[in-house]
Amino acid sequence: MFKGIKDWLLNLKNEGVEKVPDETKREFLKIGLIITGVFAGGSLFSVISRVAEGLASSEELHKSYPYKPHYSMVFKIDRCIDCELCMEACRKTNHVPDYGWRTMILRRYDESALDQKTMFMPILCNHCNNPPCVRACPTKATYKDKKTGIVRMAYDKCIGCKTCMVACPYNVRYFNEEKHAVDKCDFCWESRLSKGITITACAEACPAGVRIFGDLSDPGSEVYKLVHQLAKPVWVLKPETGAKPNVFYTIS
Amino acid sequence: MSEKKNPVVTEVEVTTFSQIWLTSLLEFLSGTRAFYFLVGIAALVVLIAAMFAVNAMYTGYRHAYGLTREIPWGILISGYVFFVLTSSGLCIVSSIGHVFGVKSFMPIAKRSVYLSLVTVVAGFTVIFFDLENPFRLLIWNILSPNLTSNIWWMGTLYGAYLFFMALEFLLLLLEKHRYAMLSGLLGLISLIAEVAASSNLGAVFGMLHGREFWYGPYIPIYFIASAAASGCTAIIFFTYLGYKITAEKMDRAMELSLQAVGKIWALFLAVLMFFTTWKIITGFVGGEGKVLALKEWLTGKYALNFWLFEVGFGLLIPFFLLLISGFKNLNQMFVASVFAFIGIFFMRVDLVVVGQIVSHYFEFKVTDFPVILSYKPSIYEIMIIVGAIAFCMMAFLVGEKVFKGHKTEIH
């Protein structure tokens, strides 16, 4: 008991992470990750695994993932070329109207950067473990799927108060007029995963292998291997909100 | 008939018309038949606003309102906050008298209870046209409640409040002494519901951990203080107008009552000044997103809103007018309340909009969104707010006539 607390305190000491709430740190520790420091101007965090030190065995590790399968996506963002085939595939598969989007590619542009000045950054719903939108919804129209951890919508319950849209730190929700409800990415659960397909439409459409989709609780999966390694930085967007996203970013 | 086509004559008619209109407005304040004219205009505005609202409903809010997925809450939510907090304030301030039994606050109670009902109904009307599926709310609020959601608590508590307050008002109308205890108890229940609802409304904003500008315990507390201030504003504004219409001589008890309200108002204005000051000062040492929002609020597009309307109209002018009036000169207090009403509305607008204007991905130097997003209310949104204000005005005027100046005191 006390040894655990001592270890935890020791781990806290050498981290330069003033902005992260304690719960985030603890949660990351739980899943065998620690936040090692600030990356790229304070906005990105690298999370790398300390499986060997933190936990006895990999079985113990994936018990600590709250969902089975624990769906997750990893972006190798330096490979993204903004061909927007993923967005097209998403529109077609999930009938997303032209005024909205479930996934998008943002263009980061920095004139003062050395050499390459552009970087594309795909975004979609982060399917957070502590989703602000789910807490805010008055009618449970948006909910965290108990089995898969996917943040889904019950369209007929949506009253259209748009609180979830305000609550979301990632701007991944929009109001769909045809459905008369807020719509968002559900990792293609309705259109594909529930029908036995194991990969989302966007990940399938990507020609550059940017989007890697899989089960984070399965040590054999690619996402697991990409997240649980030391060699390359892995980070999530806006960790300071404490939403604990399940979408990770890394480089190839 | 042929005269009307002559442009010169029309011009003359227009000037005389505006003169007549102005004199009517002044006449109204002395309680002549211009009263009916004003009720008619208010009704007309409500009707036109209703046409706009229904039109917006049919065309779809995405087309009708100036809202985007980045800024999904606009002045309709601000308007809702404005009305329900005014209602809360009326309830809080008047309950000092009719719930806690402080004699000097009793004369204002009846009018306050009525206006509290009116403003909460206006608030609900406004939010009805903001919700995309308001009818689903009635079903799923009961069948599938999310107890962690502040919106749920807020909606349910305000619903309960409306119910209890309506009952209480009915009992007050009966003017039977044997109901006094019951109405007092109802008042207590509705006060509790109201305070809980307002702080929950604050928590709707304060508990969004993705929004730095709002997040924290600040807004729920601020909303209670702010509600009390706007309640005092409303009491002074409407009581003054009410006495002008009925031309009654204000008795000493009523005067004392308004003076007491004025003192409480000054106190809460001071509290709000502290709140605003420390909100800004603490914000500037916070995260980058909050600093950006604050900068936009204080020096950017919202600077006029902040300095002129919020600080000037909403806080400083009423405060100094109150001090000058010595809490005795009712005319000055009334002018203060007019300024404060305008200021408070802008406070609500800024609170809601500024919390959303910083782009989600500003820190990544993204070219797809500007760092500061923009929001401009559409004519539909403005008309719905105008309609709700006209509704309150109309209900107030009709109330003065029907309930004869809310004369009888609550015992």
Place this chain on the structure above:
Amino acid sequence: MRKVKILIGTLILLLSFTGIAFVSEKNKGESVKLEEPQEVIYYESEQFGGPEIVYVKPVRGVLFSHKKHVGELGFPCESCHNSLFEMQALKSQENPDFKMEALYQGKYCGACHNGQAAFASNTKCATCHIGVKGLKEYMRKLASKEKK
């Protein structure tokens, strides 16, 4: 009679106000939708010897800039034409082998972008891949130039 006048006047005022507001609101219209992304040949300036070319096959939005290669780096035309690329712009995207694999084998851009003469073809993706966003930017540039 006076009351009637006031009432009619107010009515007209309100109605005209709403009417104006309504019309102005309606005239705003929807924002112009960008047409489907298409390939772009955009002449920035004649002195660079060639246009800015944005390929759309096999993926959309890959830029070859004459401005960069001829204007800034000063390569003569002969270094690419007609050995690596034909003079006709966008001709090579019709070839079935115009893919990243070909570049890694030293064809097309890969002749120089091999990690020695210039950065390797499998690095710094977003330098040449300007994406649909970049493509649309060039389309807008082209459209505004054509208007002039």
Place this chain on the structure above:
Amino acid sequence: MKFIVSRTRVPLWSKGKPCDEAVEEELTPLDYRMVPSIQEAKKKIWFKEWWEGGVNHREENGMIVCEKKQKEKNWVIEINTHEDLIKFQEKYGEIMNLDSPPYKEVKKEIRILRAK
């Protein structure tokens, strides 16, 4: 001289007598309106209700006034001498003397600030 008696605080659960001596009496409220003459009052929206709701209409100090037909019940005491007033004060603690709401029978109100 008659006074209305009241207390600064009326708890919810006790709406009884404000003091032992008080008796409940029906009083006739006066309805003052800030209009110089009855002629002018005829234009006002409240005129009918004012006219029909009261009797003995008259002009007074640049105002018009009538006695309402609807009586109001109130707690009243009678204190005639200064000594009685002092005694009353000694019995009930601090008191405040103020103008009562306008009644025909009573003009002043005694408010007991704090019961001893």
